Amino acid sequence: MDASCDLELDVNGEQTFFIHKNIISSYCGRIRNLFIKSKGPTTNLKVIFHDFPGGPETFELVSRFCYKDGNIDINPYTAPRLFCAAHYMEMNETISGSQNLLEQTKKSIDEIKFWSWAELLSALKNCQDLVPISSSTGILQKCMDSLVARLVYASETSPSCPSSSSPDSLGIRLSTDSKSTESLKSGFLRPTNWWFEDLVSILTPNLVKLLVKSIVLYKFDNGVTSRFLFYYQKSRFINATSDEKREITETIIDSLCLLDQNAVSCKSLFGILRVAMNLNVKNIYKNNLECMIGSQLDQATLDNLLVSSPYGSNYLYDVNLVLQFVKYFLAGKIAREIPASELKRVARLIDSYIKEVAPDPRLKAYKFLALVKALPDSARDSYDEIYHAIDIYLQVHSGLSDEEKTSICSCINYDKLSTECCNHLTQNDKFPSRFATLALKSQQVKLENLFSGMDLQKRYHPSPHEPMETRTKGEKHKQVVLYAQQVASQGTKVDIVKENEKMRAHLEGMQWRVIELEKVCRKMQTQMAKMLKSRLSRQSSAKSLPRLCS
CATH class of the missing domain: 3.30.710.10 (Potassium Channel Kv1.1; Chain A)
Structure with missing residues (x-):
């Protein structure tokens, strides 16, 4: 030395x-x-x-x-x-x-704003090796903010094109000086994902979330950001170990939570979910992912929901997962008013799911019941799908107790069953008899409401200018007659208890009332046709008279 x-x-x-x-x-x-x-x-x-x-x-x-x-x-x-x-x-x-x-x-x-894109990427890569020193001095945040500012500026000044390129490969020094501004405005085209590969190659999972925070702060396109996150996950998985994959997945989920959920693809979220379940990510990340999916459950498909049950479970599909989705979807109703159309789309999706899982012989009654009750009654205009699902479930699970059958069958709103389903129910021995009676009563109420409307039409006197409407009402009367005949005929097919016999007689009486009302309607149509013809005749006569001279 x-x-x-x-x-x-x-x-x-x-x-x-x-x-x-x-x-x-x-x-x-x-x-x-x-x-x-x-x-x-x-x-x-x-x-x-x-x-x-x-x-x-x-x-x-x-x-x-x-x-x-x-x-x-x-x-x-x-x-x-x-x-x-x-x-x-x-x-x-x-x-x-x-x-x-x-x-x-x-x-x-x-002078970071004058650095080239390559210089900025190099600085950002160096900063990662300096953590936590670079974080405490603020240099890391400066590099990240400058990088995001470049992305925002580029997206605002240059349209996209199908070719893949970066600013430097196009001969552009991407900064905020005047020379760069002119270059960007000169018409160079590049796709919105031109920067994906550059950042994937240098960013560690620890810095991905920092990048997303800056992106949210600068109000960069959240849709492009979400696509970058999914691209990052896919690219980094190629050579990653199991532990690294879990870290990457948790980072992606955490970062997606910062974005506007309307900009995140529901299909991609389900893709991340399947990966997360295989990697056993922490519950907090799994719950966040379920919440994001639940918030846009109306965009999901039946195939998305058909997730296999966890290893060791004794049922085919992960019903608990779907129940969580519905829970988070409805929880959003507290924070925002869910449109009726959105609620009904989810109801149709869940009804299809219930029908799909109903044949599973290992699906417990209380789980099936939880699925049926997961959504409020207002979400469904019709209970036909639920009826068919319950019919399948009762057929597969023939060993259910009477109490379990009653609990399941009680979930149906029989007022929202179609006539076809009521017809089927009256002959369905898998349902307790009292539910067939309940279905007939609901049809009786519907008929009575229709008859009340017909009585109002009888008292109504239309003007001669309404012949078409009158004919339409006549057709409606005929439809009511057919409807009443169809429902009343069920009384002849059901012989359950005395109450059903009385109901059949009552319905037959109502059928005669409908026929009488039809006769009255025809008479009204004839009278109105005559009135109209008379009025037209008078008008024609008046037009044929010569005008008086003044």
């Missing part, structure tokens, strides 16, 4: 440097303070750094700065490392009238 090199310095256990104590301490406040506090010998000194930012390569740049009296080339590739090292070594004092290292690097970083 040279006699002038009286200080041995170990950098992170990776490399040892022999330097002159006085030279290094004159520029580095951290080294100088160590010797001021030390009361030991001043020869054969050794200093060990365990967390020097940037490692031996960066320390070599620092020592070069010291040996050259503060003269060193600082560029976008070295500025982030030197800036963090200057903070770490407390190099904030001016020596011999020249700027200290901290001031020089800070000045270079302040």
Whole structure:
């Protein structure tokens, strides 16, 4: 060792440097303070750094700065490392009238808006190796904000095209100076995902969320951002271990939660869900993902919902997962008013799902019941699908107790069953007999309501100008007759209890009432036709008279 090199310095256990104590301490406040506090010998000194930012390569740049009296080339590739090292070594004092290292690097970083895209990516990559130092000094956030600002600026000034390219490959220095602005406005085209591969190659999962936070702050396109996240997950999975895949997936889920959910693809969320279930991600991320899917459940398909049950479960499909989706969907109703059309779409989807899982012989009655009751009655205009699903379930699960059958059959709103389903129900021995009676009663109420409407039409005397409407009402009467005959005929097919016999007689009486009303309607039509003919005749006579001379 040279006699002038009286200080041995170990950098992170990776490399040892022999330097002159006085030279290094004159520029580095951290080294100088160590010797001021030390009361030991001043020869054969050794200093060990365990967390020097940037490692031996960066320390070599620092020592070069010291040996050259503060003269060193600082560029976008070295500025982030030197800036963090200057903070770490407390190099904030001016020596011999020249700027200290901290001031020089800070000045270079302040010109970040003039850096090229490649220089910015390099700086961002270097910052990742300097965490947490780069985070505490703010250099990492500056690089990220500048990068997102470029993306926003590029998206606002340049349309997309089918070819893949980056700003530098197009000959564009993507910054905010006047030269860059003119280049961007000159008509170069590029797709919205031109930057995906660049960032996938340099960003660690830890920085992906930081990127998304900046994107949200700068109001960059959330749809493009969500596509980047799915692309990142797919690309990084190629060579990742199981633990790395889990970290990436958790990062993607966490980042997607920051975006506008309307900009996130429901299909892609289900893709992430299947991956997450295989990787056993933490419950907090799984719950967040279920919440995101639930918020846009109306966009899902039946195939999306048919997720296999977890390993070790005794049923075919993951019913609990679908129940969670519905729970989160309805929870959104508290925060926002769900449109009726959206609610009904979800009801149709869930009804199809219930019908699909009903044949599963291992599906417990209480789970099936929970599915049927998951949505409010107002979500369904018709219970036909639910009826068919229950019919299948009762056929497969013939060993249900009477209590379980009653609980399941009670879930149907019989007022919302079609005539066809009621006809089927009256002959369905899988349903307890009292539910057939309930179905007939609901049909009776419908008939009575229709008869009330017909009585109002009887009292209504339309003007001669409405012959078509009158004929339409006549057709409606005929439809009511057919409807009443169809419902009343069920009384002859059902012989359950005395109450059904009485109901049949009552319905037959109502059928005769409908026939009488039809006769009255025909008579009204004849009278109105005569009135119209008479009125037209009078108008024709009036037109044939000569006009009086004035």
